[in-house]
Amino acid sequence: MFSKKKKEQExxxxxxxxxxxRIEERWKSQANESRKRIEExxxxxxxxxxxxxxxxxALTMAPFSFKSKCHQRYENKVPVKGLQECLRxxxxxxxxxxxxxxxxxxxxxxxxxIYNDDLGKPNMSDKPMKVVRKTNDLVELRGFPIEAQTxxxxxxxxxxxxxxxxxxxxxxxEKCILHMYDRNTYIEYRKGSTASEPAKNVxxxxxxxxxxxxxxxxAAQNGNRRMEQENLFNLFNLTQAKSSQLLHIPADKYNYVxxxxxxxxxxxxxxxxxxxxxxxxxxxxxxxxxxxxxAPGNKILYLKRLSVVATAREFFFYTVANALDIPDxxxxxxxxSAPLIVRTNEYIYAMGKYDFEHGEKIAxxxxxxxxxxxxxxxxxxxxxxxxxxxxxKVNNYIATSIxxx
Numbered sequence: 001m002f003s004k005k006k007k008e009q010e011x012x013x014x015x016x017x018x019x020x021x022r023i024e025e026r027w028k029s030q031a032n033e034s035r036k037r038i039e040e041x042x043x044x045x046x047x048x049x050x051x052x053x054x055x056x057x058a059l060t061m062a063p064f065s066f067k068s069k070c071h072q073r074y075e076n077k078v079p080v081k082g083l084q085e086c087l088r089x090x091x092x093x094x095x096x097x098x099x100x101x102x103x104x105x106x107x108x109x110x111x112x113x114i115y116n117d118d119l120g121k122p123n124m125s126d127k128p129m130k131v132v133r134k135t136n137d138l139v140e141l142r143g144f145p146i147e148a149q150t151x152x153x154x155x156x157x158x159x160x161x162x163x164x165x166x167x168x169x170x171x172x173x174e175k176c177i178l179h180m181y182d183r184n185t186y187i188e189y190r191k192g193s194t195a196s197e198p199a200k201n202v203x204x205x206x207x208x209x210x211x212x213x214x215x216x217x218x219a220a221q222n223g224n225r226r227m228e229q230e231n232l233f234n235l236f237n238l239t240q241a242k243s244s245q246l247l248h249i250p251a252d253k254y255n256y257v258x259x260x261x262x263x264x265x266x267x268x269x270x271x272x273x274x275x276x277x278x279x280x281x282x283x284x285x286x287x288x289x290x291x292x293x294x295a296p297g298n299k300i301l302y303l304k305r306l307s308v309v310a311t312a313r314e315f316f317f318y319t320v321a322n323a324l325d326i327p328d329x330x331x332x333x334x335x336x337s338a339p340l341i342v343r344t345n346e347y348i349y350a351m352g353k354y355d356f357e358h359g360e361k362i363a364x365x366x367x368x369x370x371x372x373x374x375x376x377x378x379x380x381x382x383x384x385x386x387x388x389x390x391x392x393k394v395n396n397y398i399a400t401s402i403x404x405x
């Protein structure tokens with residue numbers, strides 16, 4: 001009996017030791033796994049820190065001071081007020097001591113400054129920004145939420161409404177664009193007038209035509225009907241006083257002037273006046289054609305020119321008939337013969353084919369659908385290539401006509 005009891009005690013002891021070993025091994029395994037996880041976490045943290053450092057290093061820029069001799073303001077992507085010939089200094093400096101008026105720790109981001117050299121004072125309050133994008137020829141900075149000093153004490157403001165895009169050429173700042181995203185507005189600061197926009201060579205009366213068009217288009221986009229109408233009718237009056245001025249519009253401004261005239265064609269007081277409609281349709285067609293010559297890859301321009309013809313075809317009809325010297329055409333004859341109408345429409349539809357084949361196809365399902373079907377009707381034999389010849393002849397006819405006044 002004593003031997004059995006001793007054996008039982010030994011068995012229990014061995015089992016206890018085995019349990020203890022299993023527990024110790026489990027603890028040791030867990031400790032090893034925990035150590036591995038810690039080591040992996042530390043490695044991940046080091047990698048993240050390295051990546052963050054690399055990213056922060058990549059999203060840095062050299063401070064600069066850029067002297068601008070002229071700037072252009074855009075509202076809803078439409079230039080307004082004309083090119084301003086005046087001196088401004090745009091600078092970006094590293095944040096080493098914070099920024100006055102903001103709770104900003106030193107070392108965070110950059111400070112964007114714009115200075116009015118003509119008046120000898122800042123053009124806007126300094127704006128803290130961070131680099132958010134960087135390429136070989138561009139750096140984009142953007143504001144961020146920050147506490148700012150206000151008349152009501154320190155309050156958080158969202159400076160993401162502000163941004164600055166810096167363009168480089170051959171390693172030097174070429175231009176700076178200040179964005180005010182909440183207003184869909186930006187100001188482009190340039191070194192000086194470019195060949196495409198020679199502000200000093202544009203006579204004031206022609207600049208007035210350009211301003212009337214751009215301001216009218218901007219007002220239309222903003223829903224300001226009164227300012228739209230005021231500027232667009234001013235556009236017509238300025239042109240009508242001396243229509244030959246349209247021959248001297250800068251190439252990159254014809255789009256705005258032509259678009260302004262096209263918008264006028266939608267006005268009821270224009271539609272109800274045949275002489276007014278004829279003149280405006282001619283101006284719109286000519287200016288948009290010149291815009292296409294300047295930017296032949298802009299498919300929207302072809303649709304605008306199409307829309308002019310489709311909208312004012314009954315008035316533009318006379319211009320086409322006379323420009324192409326179609327027999328029996330007479331601009332003063334309101335009794336048009338059926339054969340003349342058929343022949344002239346053939347030319348108009350060929351012109352339409354050319355623009356349809358160069359414009360944005362998606363628009364063919366909209367208001368231009370009916371005109372598209374007419375241009376490609378089964379009895380229309382003239383081609384788009386012929387249409388281009390007719391367009392050139394019509395533009396030459398309009399240019400000759402307006403040059404006399």
